[in-house]
Amino acid sequence: MTRQNRTSPAASEQSLHQAYDTALLDLDGVVYAGGEAIAYAVESLAAARADGMHLAYVTNNALRTPDAVAEHLGELGIPTEAAEVITSAQAVARLIAEQVEPGSKVLVIGGDGLRVALRERGLVPVDSAEEEGLAAVVQGYGGPDLPWGRFAEASYAINRGVPWFASNTDLTIPGARGIAPGNGAAVEVVRIATGAEPQVAGKPLPPMHRETVLRTGAERPLVVGDRLDTDIEGAFNGEVDSLLVLTGVTDAEQLLRAEPRHRPTYVDRDLRGLLSGQPEVEPFAEGFRCGGWTAVATNGGVLELRETGETGENGETGENGQGAETGGTGDPLDGLRALCAAAWTAAGDGVCTLDAAKALARLGL
Numbered sequence: 001m002t003r004q005n006r007t008s009p010a011a012s013e014q015s016l017h018q019a020y021d022t023a024l025l026d027l028d029g030v031v032y033a034g035g036e037a038i039a040y041a042v043e044s045l046a047a048a049r050a051d052g053m054h055l056a057y058v059t060n061n062a063l064r065t066p067d068a069v070a071e072h073l074g075e076l077g078i079p080t081e082a083a084e085v086i087t088s089a090q091a092v093a094r095l096i097a098e099q100v101e102p103g104s105k106v107l108v109i110g111g112d113g114l115r116v117a118l119r120e121r122g123l124v125p126v127d128s129a130e131e132e133g134l135a136a137v138v139q140g141y142g143g144p145d146l147p148w149g150r151f152a153e154a155s156y157a158i159n160r161g162v163p164w165f166a167s168n169t170d171l172t173i174p175g176a177r178g179i180a181p182g183n184g185a186a187v188e189v190v191r192i193a194t195g196a197e198p199q200v201a202g203k204p205l206p207p208m209h210r211e212t213v214l215r216t217g218a219e220r221p222l223v224v225g226d227r228l229d230t231d232i233e234g235a236f237n238g239e240v241d242s243l244l245v246l247t248g249v250t251d252a253e254q255l256l257r258a259e260p261r262h263r264p265t266y267v268d269r270d271l272r273g274l275l276s277g278q279p280e281v282e283p284f285a286e287g288f289r290c291g292g293w294t295a296v297a298t299n300g301g302v303l304e305l306r307e308t309g310e311t312g313e314n315g316e317t318g319e320n321g322q323g324a325e326t327g328g329t330g331d332p333l334d335g336l337r338a339l340c341a342a343a344w345t346a347a348g349d350g351v352c353t354l355d356a357a358k359a360l361a362r363l364g365l
Helices: 041-050 066-075 088-097 112-120 149-159 183-194 206-216 228-238 252-256 271-275 332-347 357-363
Strands: 022-025 054-059 085-087 105-109 124-126 134-139 164-166 172-175 178-181 221-225 241-245 266-268 282-284 287-290 293-297 303-307
Touching (some): 041 054, 088 206, 134 183, 241 271, 266 271, 266 332, 287 332, 293 332, 332 357
Parallel strands (some): 134 164, 221 241
Antiparallel strands (some): 293 303
8 A cells, every 4th residue: 555545445356364464453442342352353353363364463552561461362262472462552662762771760650561561671660750860751541540640740750851752642442331531631631731742652653553563574464443543544654554443433424524544445344344355436427336325425515325226316216216315225334435435535635524414324324
C-alpha cells in the first residue's frame, strides 16, 4: 500500500489470512472487551494461525506486561508467546532510552507494563518526583484504580522541566460495561496542570509502528483494529493495509464520516473477516454497488441506499418493487461498504456531511 486518499473499501479475491503474512491485531475491542473474548475471535484466530498466518498483538494499553497479556490470551483459548505481544509501553521505553543516559531514573505514572519495559531498556523506574537526577516522566494507562495523586506527582516534575513522555493518547478504552476513560484522558489532566506537551509513542505515531516491525519482522502485514484514530491512522502512517472490525468503539456512522487517514482498506463485522475475501465495490449508475446494494449521494444532501433494481428518489420503476424505505435482504455489510464508497467519494479530502441516518437504519447499523 502507498499512502493515498482512499475513496472506497478495497476488494480481495484471496482470503485476508492468505493475502497477508502477519496480522497486527489490536486487543481491546478486537480480540477481547473487559477481559472476555469477543464473539468469533478465538476460533477465527486459531484458523488463521493453522493456515500459516503469523499473529502479533499490538496494543496501546501499557498497563500489563507482554507476559501477562500472553497468559490472559492463553486463558481465553488463544495460545500466545510473550514475544508475540507488542505494547505502547515497549515503544515509549525505546523512545526514552534513545534520549537519556543508560541507567537513568524515570518517574512512572502507570502500571507494571511500563516498569518492565523501562527495565528492558536499562532504565530505572521510580515513584517520586523528588528523586535526584530524574531524567524523564512517563505516563501510561494505569487502570481504573490509579490514584489521582499520581497525576500531581507527574505535574510536579514536569513543571520543573523534566521531559514528559506518554505511551499513548487514546481518550477512551472499551470494557465489559461500556466505554471508559483511557490514558489520553489522564494525559489531558496533566497537560492542564502543566501546559506541557508529551512525546507520544503509541498508535498512530511512528514509534509504535517501528517497534512492531522490529519485533515481528512482518513483510506483508495487515493491521486489524477497531479505532479509526489509532489503528487505522497508524496503518495509514505506516503505509500498510488495514481491516476495521465493528466490535469496538467505531460505529457505522463514524466510519462514513472518516477523513482520508482514517479510512480502512477493508471493513468487516468481526475477526471472521480474516478468513474470507472481500467483495468488490464498483461504480454503478450514479452511485456505488456492493453485493445487492447500491449507495447514492443525492442532490438533496442524503446518502440513499437501494437494493439492486429498486425504486430511487426520482420514482423509477424497480425490479423488486420495493420502496427506498423498506428493509433489504442483502448483506448489511455490503450495504455499508457501498455507503462508504459514496460517502468517501463525495467527501474527497474532507469529511462527509451527507445525512446517512435513514440508510444506516435500514441496514440495522
